[in-house]
Amino acid sequence: MRPVAIIGAGKTPFGAFPDQDLLTLALAACRGALADASLETGAVEALYVGNFASPGFTGQNHLAPLIASSLGAPGIPATRFEAACASSGSAFFHAWSAVAAGVYDLVLVCGVEKMTSQTTARVAEILAGAGDLNGEVRAGATFPALFAMIAKRHMHDFATTREHMAHVAVKNHAHGALNPEAHLRKRITLEQALNGRPVCDPLTLYDCSLVSDGAAAVLLAPLEDAARHTTKPVRVRGVAQTSDHLALDRKTDITTFPAVAAAGRQAMRMAGVGPRDIHAAELHDCFTIAEIIALEDLGFCEKGAGGPFSASGATALGGAIPVNPSGGLKSKGHPVGATGVAQLCELVNQLRGEAGQRQVAGASLALAENLGGSGATCVVTVLEGR
Amino acid sequence: MRPVAIIGAGKTPFGAFPDQDLLTLALAACRGALADASLETGAVEALYVGNFASPGFTGQNHLAPLIASSLGAPGIPATRFEAACASSGSAFFHAWSAVAAGVYDLVLVCGVEKMTSQTTARVAEILAGAGDLNGEVRAGATFPALFAMIAKRHMHDFATTREHMAHVAVKNHAHGALNPEAHLRKRITLEQALNGRPVCDPLTLYDCSLVSDGAAAVLLAPLEDAARHTTKPVRVRGVAQTSDHLALDRKTDITTFPAVAAAGRQAMRMAGVGPRDIHAAELHDCFTIAEIIALEDLGFCEKGAGGPFSASGATALGGAIPVNPSGGLKSKGHPVGATGVAQLCELVNQLRGEAGQRQVAGASLALAENLGGSGATCVVTVLEGR
Numbered sequence: 001m002r003p004v005a006i007i008g009a010g011k012t013p014f015g016a017f018p019d020q021d022l023l024t025l026a027l028a029a030c031r032g033a034l035a036d037a038s039l040e041t042g043a044v045e046a047l048y049v050g051n052f053a054s055p056g057f058t059g060q061n062h063l064a065p066l067i068a069s070s071l072g073a074p075g076i077p078a079t080r081f082e083a084a085c086a087s088s089g090s091a092f093f094h095a096w097s098a099v100a101a102g103v104y105d106l107v108l109v110c111g112v113e114k115m116t117s118q119t120t121a122r123v124a125e126i127l128a129g130a131g132d133l134n135g136e137v138r139a140g141a142t143f144p145a146l147f148a149m150i151a152k153r154h155m156h157d158f159a160t161t162r163e164h165m166a167h168v169a170v171k172n173h174a175h176g177a178l179n180p181e182a183h184l185r186k187r188i189t190l191e192q193a194l195n196g197r198p199v200c201d202p203l204t205l206y207d208c209s210l211v212s213d214g215a216a217a218v219l220l221a222p223l224e225d226a227a228r229h230t231t232k233p234v235r236v237r238g239v240a241q242t243s244d245h246l247a248l249d250r251k252t253d254i255t256t257f258p259a260v261a262a263a264g265r266q267a268m269r270m271a272g273v274g275p276r277d278i279h280a281a282e283l284h285d286c287f288t289i290a291e292i293i294a295l296e297d298l299g300f301c302e303k304g305a306g307g308p309f310s311a312s313g314a315t316a317l318g319g320a321i322p323v324n325p326s327g328g329l330k331s332k333g334h335p336v337g338a339t340g341v342a343q344l345c346e347l348v349n350q351l352r353g354e355a356g357q358r359q360v361a362g363a364s365l366a367l368a369e370n371l372g373g374s375g376a377t378c379v380v381t382v383l384e385g386r
Numbered sequence: 387m388r389p390v391a392i393i394g395a396g397k398t399p400f401g402a403f404p405d406q407d408l409l410t411l412a413l414a415a416c417r418g419a420l421a422d423a424s425l426e427t428g429a430v431e432a433l434y435v436g437n438f439a440s441p442g443f444t445g446q447n448h449l450a451p452l453i454a455s456s457l458g459a460p461g462i463p464a465t466r467f468e469a470a471c472a473s474s475g476s477a478f479f480h481a482w483s484a485v486a487a488g489v490y491d492l493v494l495v496c497g498v499e500k501m502t503s504q505t506t507a508r509v510a511e512i513l514a515g516a517g518d519l520n521g522e523v524r525a526g527a528t529f530p531a532l533f534a535m536i537a538k539r540h541m542h543d544f545a546t547t548r549e550h551m552a553h554v555a556v557k558n559h560a561h562g563a564l565n566p567e568a569h570l571r572k573r574i575t576l577e578q579a580l581n582g583r584p585v586c587d588p589l590t591l592y593d594c595s596l597v598s599d600g601a602a603a604v605l606l607a608p609l610e611d612a613a614r615h616t617t618k619p620v621r622v623r624g625v626a627q628t629s630d631h632l633a634l635d636r637k638t639d640i641t642t643f644p645a646v647a648a649a650g651r652q653a654m655r656m657a658g659v660g661p662r663d664i665h666a667a668e669l670h671d672c673f674t675i676a677e678i679i680a681l682e683d684l685g686f687c688e689k690g691a692g693g694p695f696s697a698s699g700a701t702a703l704g705g706a707i708p709v710n711p712s713g714g715l716k717s718k719g720h721p722v723g724a725t726g727v728a729q730l731c732e733l734v735n736q737l738r739g740e741a742g743q744r745q746v747a748g749a750s751l752a753l754a755e756n757l758g759g760s761g762a763t764c765v766v767t768v769l770e771g772r
Contacts, residue, residue: 001489021520047629055442059523061515062470065629065762069636075648077627078763079476080468084448090465094480101487103387129447134407137445241463243433243451250455262461376451377464 001100003223005233006383008037009348013181014214014333022058022114026067029215029338030110037219037229041071044219045104047078048095050088050111051337056126058114067110084130085286086241087111089340089370089379092218093241099220100236106225111342112215113335123211127336130373132247143286144208146248146374148200151289154255155202157304160292162202164307166193168288169206169330171316176327178317178358183212183333207288212333216342232352237365238271238382240264246376255304257375260297264369264380271365271382275299278382279363280350281321282343284371285328291315294369295323298380317358325350325358340370340379351385387486389609391619392769394423395734399567400600400719402502408444412453412498415601415724419494423605423615427457430605431490433464434481436474436497437723442512444500453496470516471672472627473497475726475756475765478604479627485606486622492611497728498601499721509597513722516759518633530594530673532634532760534586537675540641541588543690546678548588550693552579554674555592555716557702562713564703564744569598569719593674598719602728618738623751624657624768626650632762641690643761646683650755650766657751657768661685664707664768665749666736668729670757671714677701680755681709684766703744711736711744726756726765737771 010032012025020028026049034041047068055061068078083090088111095107115123124142131137131146154160170190176182188206196204219229226233244259245251251258268274275298283298285291292306300321301309309315315323326332326346329339347366349355360366364386370379396418398411406414412435420427433454441447454464469476474497481493501509510528517523517532540546556576562568574592582590605615612619630645631637637644654660661684669684671677678692686707687695695701701709712718712732715725733752735741746752750772756765 023520053441053447055439055512055515056447058519059515060519061439061442061468061512062517062632062759062762064469065758066518066632068629069631069762074630075628075645077476077479078469078629079480079627082447082466082468083450083464090463093463094465094484097489098480098483098487101484101489103483103487126441126447129441129445131448132452133444133446134409241465242461243454243464244460245455246448246452259461372451373448376448376455 002102004096004099004220004236005223005226006218006348007221007226007229007233008033008219009345010036011181011216011342011345012214014183014212014335016116017213022054022060022112023066023070025114025213025215026110026112027070029217030071030108033108033217033219039229041073043106044073044076044108046076046107048091048107048109049080050091050340051080052082052084052087052113053126057118083377084372085336086340086370086372086377086379087337090241092341093239093379095220096236096239099222105222107220108217109220109341110215110217111338111340113337114213115211115335116213135247135249144200144203147287147289148203149248150254151202154289157255160307162194164311165207165288166190167311168291169193172285172324172328172330175317175325175358176331179327179332182327182331183210184331203287209286209329209334212335214333214335214338216338216345218341218344234348234351235384237384238267240266241379244376246373248374257293257297259375259378260294260369260371263378264298267380267382273365273382278321278365278367280325280360280366281323282326282346282368283323284369285324285330290371298369322360325355325360343368343370344381347383351383388488390482390485390606390622391609391612392604392734393607393612393615393619394419394605395731396422397602397728397731398600400569400598400721403599408440408446408498408500409452409456411500411599411601412496413456415603416457416494416496419603419605425615427459429492430459430462430494432462432493434477434493434495435466436477436726437466438468438470438473438499439512443504469763470758471722472726472756472758472763472765473723476627478727479625479765481606482622482625485608491608493606494603495606495727496601496603497724497726499723500599501597501721502599521633521635530586530589533673533675534589536640537588540675543641546693548580550697551593551674552576553697554671554677555579558671558710558714558716561703561711561744562717565713565718568713568717569596570717589673595672595715595720598721600719600721600724602724602731604727604730620734620737621770623770624653626652627765630762632759634760643679643683645761645764646680646755646757649764650684653766653768659751659768664751664753666711666746666752667707667709668712668732668754669709670755671710671716676757684755708746711741711746729754729756730767733769737769
């Protein structure tokens with residue numbers, strides 16, 4: 001396998017955009033990535049699209065050739081990858097693998113989702129399709145309910161508190177306020193987070209990520225070709241995709257995500273680094289408890305210590321390991337299929353030193369963790385800049 | 387790229403199975419493929435799932451880790467590929483590419499769809515998601531309507547007749563009657579086909595493929611390892627995936643599918659063969675006119691000659707190039723996401739000389755063509771036995 005680099009990145013702002021449809025968003029991100037690498041569409045050999053549920057959200061299926069042809073690249077292999085909230089992480093993993101193995105020399109990876117045209121109830125129903133429909137979902141569980149159970153158990157086993165979780169929300173909102181492309185650029189206080197409208201005990205509104213529209217794209221090429229396209233290539237040092245049971249009731253311990261731990265181990269082993277070498281991370285904070293558990297599963301802190309670690313300020317900008325400098329899913333927004341690649345776009349900004357007010361000083365090694373469902377898919381990526 | 391072989395194949399019967407859900411069908415096919423190669427689940431390094439629309443048909447999304455974990459293989463990368471009716475062809479293409487490039491040594495590819503739990507109107511609506519929702523579909527087009535327009539134009543340009551199309555239906559039903567796993571094992575006469583209930587002029591019920599439940603799976607390994615698992619490996623000689631516009635109104639000529647022609651050229655060039663070298667073919671007869679056009683686009687006959695060529699008997703068992711010995715989508719059935727891999731399962735049977743009453747005598751080189759939508763995705767595969 002040869003070394004691979006991200007040579008271009010593009011992203012739309014995340015938010016609620018009633019006047020922009022799925023295709024418009026995807027094309028904007030793809031064109032942004034191409035412009036970033038000073039490349040024309042004709043150079044692209046294959047298109048990998050991550051999308052969770054456009055048929056449910058918009059009716060449109062068969063999305064990849066629609067994007068490819070609208071982009072002016074009919075003919076190339078154009079494929080949609082679906083792995084719940086890790087859909088574009090999975091598209092990226094497969095695209096990386098194809099370039100690393102020498103199948104292609106230039107691949108475009110795009111993640112996109114258009115969610116805000118549906119009612120909240122319908123959004124919850126569509127998202128529930130990422131859980132086990134014959135078990136937990138049929139019994140009435142939605143994703144806030146599943147992550148509320150996970151939070152309750154984590155609180156029981158490790159004395160994690162609502163304050164710990166609120167600290168994650170406060171921190172991610174503070175970061176997102178510095179991100180001009182974030183969906184909800186609003187600082188909140190600990191009191192606000194604790195007194196948020198209850199969603200599913202113990203989670204309040206501020207423990208839950210957003211329902212957003214948006215798209216993100218990156219271009220992959222062999223590292224040896226990267227200098228032809230960019231002065232600031234970002235090397236993919238390690239990447240892994242793993243899986244696990246969909247249903248929480250099939251797991252022996254719901255306070256850990258084995259798929260996250262395994263993907264983290266595999267990606268960091270491939271990169272030849274450990275958690276202490278990482279300067280910045282984008283972690284999948286679909287709920288605040290998910291960021292706390294990811295910190296533990298990836299080895300950024302001890303098992304059970306994710307709550308106090310978060311409350312200590314270690315994960316804030318200026319802390320030991322800044323987490324979600326973009327604002328995360330919580331403040332930047334969470335257009336499901338776009339999230340995995342959007343995390344990588346943020347890390348590209350960070351590793352190029354172009355992250356503006358939210359720049360992690362001196363960041364040269366960064367990690368992204370993209371989770372699907374309640375842990376049934378995970379993609380972890382380790383990137384290196386200069 | 388190293389040579390790759392199919393070392394195991396498994397398939398459920400196709401039909402309407404109210405007592406078997408999506409997962410049950412997928413597991414049966416996967417276990418069939420594993421048993422065929424005398425392998426345990428633990429040997430599988432990655433799972434590639436082709437599925438068009440399980441969220442719409444059943445509500446269940448995030449299908450790949452559900453299948454992997456239920457199969458007893460949690461942990462491995464498990465990914466769903468969606469490319470309309472070419473979903474499992476696309477999953478196969480990417481799996482082949484990963485094995486050929488040395489990423490994995492043993493990969494399971496499964497295609498599955500569960501369609502018959504929905505009303506006909508809802509099925510038509512879900513299938514329409516494979517077309518351009520902002521254009522033709524919004525204007526009221528369904529897939530029978532799109533292929534009716536294609537048929538009308540082909541009739542106008544090339545003097546193709548309803549009898550020519552009816553011959554395709556009669557032939558595929560005759561083949562399917564010999565296939566114990568076909569959905570509709572019923573011979574029909576030319577008169578029946580011509581007098582079928584009108585669906586969308588000029589197409590009658592007998593010009594349209596079936597709405598079915600079913601699953602199919604194959605195991606891929608490097609050719610050099612194949613002898614460890616089977617005495618009858620089937621080599622993947624060539625495979626290609628291509629794309630095109632979704633909307634018919636974006637095309638200059640709707641009587642040809644450029645994605646089919648391109649995928650055929652690429653796959654046959656990779657195999658170093660031409661259409662005259664092929665002994666048997668499974669072509670994507672979602673509608674009878676689609677088989678006629680595929681014959682032309684793949685070079686089995688001249689452009690415009692597909693109708694008379696079909697009526698001549700050349701594509702029947704015993705003819706110059708037997709097409710759809712399985713019965714095709716028309717009689718074997720068309721559980722959309724399963725179709726691409728099911729075509730390969732039929733060719734594996736043919737190339738092993740295990741196709742029973744529908745065996746193409748002496749077949750050692752065979753071709754499958756899997757179409758998505760009205761031609762926006764195509765996967766063509768050339769397989770060799772012995």
